[in-house]
Amino acid sequence: MKPVKSVTITDDPQAHEDQHVHAVYDQIASHFSSTRYKPWPIIAKFLSDLPSGWIGLDSGTGNGKYLPLPAHRPGSILTIGLDRSRNLLQIAQHAGSEPGVLVTREVVWGDVLGSCWRSGVFDYAISIATIHHLASHDRRKLAVQHLLQAVSPIHGRMMIYVWAIEQDELSKRSIPASGTNGSDNHPTTGEDVFVPWMMSQHQHTAKGKFKGDTPSSATSKEDAAVAMIAAETPVYNRYYHMFAKCELKQLTIQAAEELGLMVGPQESANTKGCRGVEIIQEGWERSNYYVELRRWVS
Template sequence: MKSVTSAVVDNDDPQAYEDQHVHAVYDHIASHFSSTRYKPWPIIAAFLDSLPTGWIGLDSGTGNGKYLPLPAERPGSVLTIGMDRSWNLLQIAKHAGSGPGLPITREIVRGDVLGNGWRDGAFDYAISIATIHHLASHQRRQLAVQRLLQCVSPAHGRVLIYVWAVEQDDLSKRTCGSGGLDVFVPWVMSQQTTAHTKTRQPTREPASTQKDALPADVSVYNRYYHMFAEGELTKLVEEAAEGMGLIVGPLTIDATNKLGCEIIRDGWERSNYYIELRRWIS
C-alpha cells in the first residue's frame, strides 16, 4: 500500500509548486509510469465509443496517450489530439497503440491545461483524465474546467472529467488516512528501473524525494494531488460553468438565446469521481 502524506500548498506561487511537485516528477518517472498505465477505464472507453463518427476531440493531460487509439471497436472513427506538459510522456503518447511492424503516429501537442491555445468551440469533445487533481488551488482547478467547456462546441460539445477521490476502494493501492485533501502520493523507483529508462531527463530535480528508511537503490518521488471529496467535482463544474455565464441544466423549450451545460451523469468509480457534460445553445 502507498500511504499518502499531507501536503502544504504554496498559495503564493501555485504554478512553481506544481512545476516542482508534479511536472518535474512526471518527467523523471515517465517511462516507468507509462508501463503501469495501459488498460483503459470502462466508462471512458464507452464514452469515446459513443461519439459520432468524424468528431475531433482533445485529451487534456493525455499522459502516455492510452486513450488516443480509442475507440477500439471503431478504430479511426474519431480523432483525439493529446496534450500534456510532460515532454517525456508526450514522446510515449506520440506512438500510443503502436505494435511490432505497426508504427503509428498520434496527433500530440505540448501545452498546459490552463492555457487558451484553441479558438472557442474548436473541438467536438474533450476528456480530462486524472489531471485536474494535480492543480494546487481551487481557482486553478476551476479554470481548468472552464478551458474544457470553452474548447468544445457550444451546440453539442461533450466533456468527461475524472479525478482521484478521497474515498478509496478495497483494491486501491493508496491509503489516505487522515492526511487531508491536499496530499503527496509516492512513486517508488529502483535504480534498476531508472537504468532502463530511455526518456530524456528534465533539467530540474524534483524537490520532494524521500530516501530515508528505504533501501539505498530506491527513490521515492512525491506527486502532489488534491483528493476530491464527495460532491466536490460536481460543485466545481457548476461554479466553473456559472462563471462563464452558462445555465447549468438541460435545454428547455422556453430557453431562447441562451448557452448552457447539462450534467449527463456523475458518480464514483474505482476510487475516482467522474462527471460527463454536454454543452447546448438555444
C-alpha cells in the same frame, strides 16, 4: 499500502506544480507509462459512443492510452493529446503501436491552463487524472472552464476524472481526511497530499543476485542487496488534490455559471439563445470521481 501524506501548499501554486508534478512526471515517464495501459470502462464507453468524424481533445493525455480509442472503430474519431511532459508526449505520440507497425498520434506540448485553442473548436474533450494535479481551487476551476470553452457550444461533450478521497479495497493508497460533515462521515472538502512514486525494484533485485551462490548461502546476501537497493531507490512525491464527495460536481457547476452558462437540461431553458451545460452523469468508480457534461444552445 503507499504512505500518502497530507501537505500544506505555502508557495506559489504554479511553482508547487512545477516541482511536484511536472518535474516528477518527466523523471518517471517511462516507468509510469508501463503501469498505465488499461482504459477506465466509463471513459472507453464515452469515446465509443461519439459520432464518427468528431475531433476531440485529451487534456493531460499522459502516455496517450486513450488516443487509439475506440479500438473497435479505429479512425472513427480523432483525439488530439495535450500534455506538459515532453517525455510522456514522446510515448503518447506512438500510443497503440504494435511491434513492427508504428502509428503516429496527434499530440501537442502545452498546459491545460493555456489558451491555445479557439473557442468551440472541438466536438468533445476528456480530462483524465489531470485536474487533481492543480494546486488551487481557482486553477482547477479554470481548467474546467477551458474544457467548457474548447468544445462546441451546440453539441460539445466532456468527461472529467479525478482521484477521490474515498479509495476502494483494491487501492494501494490510504488517504488522510482532515474533516467530515458529521452526518454520513464523508469529508466535506478535498485533501492536498503527496503520493509517492517509487521506481520498480524488481529489475534491480534481479540484477543484485550473486552468481555462483547456492540458494541457502545466497539468502542473507540477497536480502542485504535488496535492502540496499530499496534504500537507494529514489522516491518521487507527486502532488494531488484528492476530491471529496460532490466536490467535482460543484466545481463544474461553479465553473459553468461563472462563464454565464445555465446548468441543467436544454428543456429547462425559457429563452431563445440561452447557452447551457447539462450534467449527463456523475459518480464514483474505482477510487475516482467523474462527471460527464454536454453543452447546448436553446
